[in-house]
Amino acid sequence: MTELLTGDFYRFEELLSGTERATLLRVREFLRTEVAPVANDCWARAEFPAELIKGYAELGIAGRAYPEDSDPKPTSLLSGFLALEMAHTDPSMATFFGVHTGLAMGSIVACGSPEQRDRWLPAMGRLEKIGAFALTEPEGGSDVAGGMRTTARRDGDSWVLNGAKRWIGNGTFADLIVVWARDEQDDQVKGFVVEKDVPGLTATKIENKMALRTVQNADILLTDCPVPESNRLPNANSFRDTAIVLRRTRSGVAWQSVGVMLAAYEIALDYAKKREQFGRPIGGFQLVQDLLVRMLGNVTGSFGMVVRLAQLQDDGTYRDEHSALAKAICTTRMREVVGWARELLAGNGIVLDYDIGRFVADAEALYSYEGTREINTLIVGRAITGMSAFV
Incomplete structure (x- = not known):
């Protein structure tokens, strides 16, 4: 299969290298044969097709944007085409993938330490651990930068998080949630990786959505949730x-x-x-x-x-x-x-x-x-x- 998408009238796809286009075509085939046939049914039932994660993992694209020693470097152009291709088949699954790779993995790449990147990114790149990103709050969307109510308090070698987050994609089943909270001491926003099943963490699926119904958005509640200092992203300080x-x-x-x-x-x-x-x-x-x-x-x-x-x-x-x-x-x-x-x-x-x-x-x-x-x-x-x- 080598044809361009019908709507690519100016043939933008031909800007990709031969290797990049081969990757894109492999992803396109998976989406057409495995995702498209179940997209409407999953959307109608508001259920996530967890059985497809293995197939996404086998594509080998989850961590492709982040290797520091690869040659040639992965291009933003291919990353963009992959996002386009996924949304072209199912925006819900494109959102699942974007939350995991862009927001969760991206936060660890941009703000984490070398040790944290080594600890979490390989498994996330293989989709063995799924990530989520918790920024938006029930009372804070566009104004969350200045109005964030979720707090973090230093307690010895740990932090204690309290607050609520809303619209957290992948939140019901994520293994790692990047939570943004305001430090009570210096009033600055900081980032923390909260791992699944930690005490004080509750995730409840948001029901009755009219859009992206396959995405498992969650209300997240943090009640005296302990997070070790080793899980604080050291380069996330505002x-x-x-x-x-x-x-x-x-x-x-x-x-x-x-x-x-x-x-x-x-x-x-x-x-x-x-x-x-x-x-x-x-x-x-x-x-x-x-x-x-x-x-x-x-x-x-x-x-x-x-x-x-x-x-x-x-x-x-x-x-x-x-x-x-x-x-x-x-x-x-x-x-x-x-x-x-x-x-x-x-x-x-x-x-x-x-x-x-x-x-x-x-x-x-x-x-x-x-x-x-x-x-x-x-x-x-x-x-x-x-x-x-x-x-």
Whole structure:
């Protein structure tokens, strides 16, 4: 299998090296044969297909972004294409993988000590230990940097954590949860790796979601939860350090949103070629073609944005505002595309049988997480004007 995705109109995939493309095609085949057939059923039942973890592990891609001694270095471009490919099949599973590799592993890479990286990353790279990332709180989303209520108190060679976290992906079954808490002594945000089954840790699945239903989001409660000093991330000493992790994962969400757009466009295009009304396929009508071209324009423009962002990442010149702009714009365009695709499918667009209903719902979660459009707009606005409009 060597064909490009139908929606890759400008053939961006050909920017990958031959080895990188071989990796991407191997992942694409796994997603099509193993993930796609169960995606709607898992989504409808709000259950996570744990049996697929072994297959993801065998792909050997979970830790590929982090080896320090590899030659050639893994590229951000391939990482982006992998995020796109996963979201193109199932945004829920793309989120599972992004939380584990981007947020949890990324926090340990960016803020952990060499000993901590050696202790946790190999098993996480093999998906033998699953990670989660606990930042958002019940009363703190966009304002969590200044309004974090979860606290950490030093107690000899340990820390005691108290507080609550919400919307924690993988939280119900994670082996390691990176928890961000405010140090009672210096009022700074610090990072801690809380291991499964530690006393005082409770994770409860959030029910009745309308988006990313396969993702096991949890409410996390920390009650006098003891964490050894050896599990404190030594390079996480303020929210600025948290932002280092978020900078990269925001770009991953932008890539995911392109994957969702691609899927919606391709579903709509295939439907337009087959669905007949008034004696001929609806793809032959001007208004339908207008919708399809608008979708393709959003896909292609967003694709170009994330490809350039990956290039900036690889040459070390990208900044917070680059990721923020991509996340804000690509997810906004994604919302338009899934809406137009649902419109083209009419009533068939609201049932899972045609897939698009799942992408419409899941797009709402991608639009909001990793910083709302408004917050990312303020990050970019501050960069271009030199003035902060944050409250």
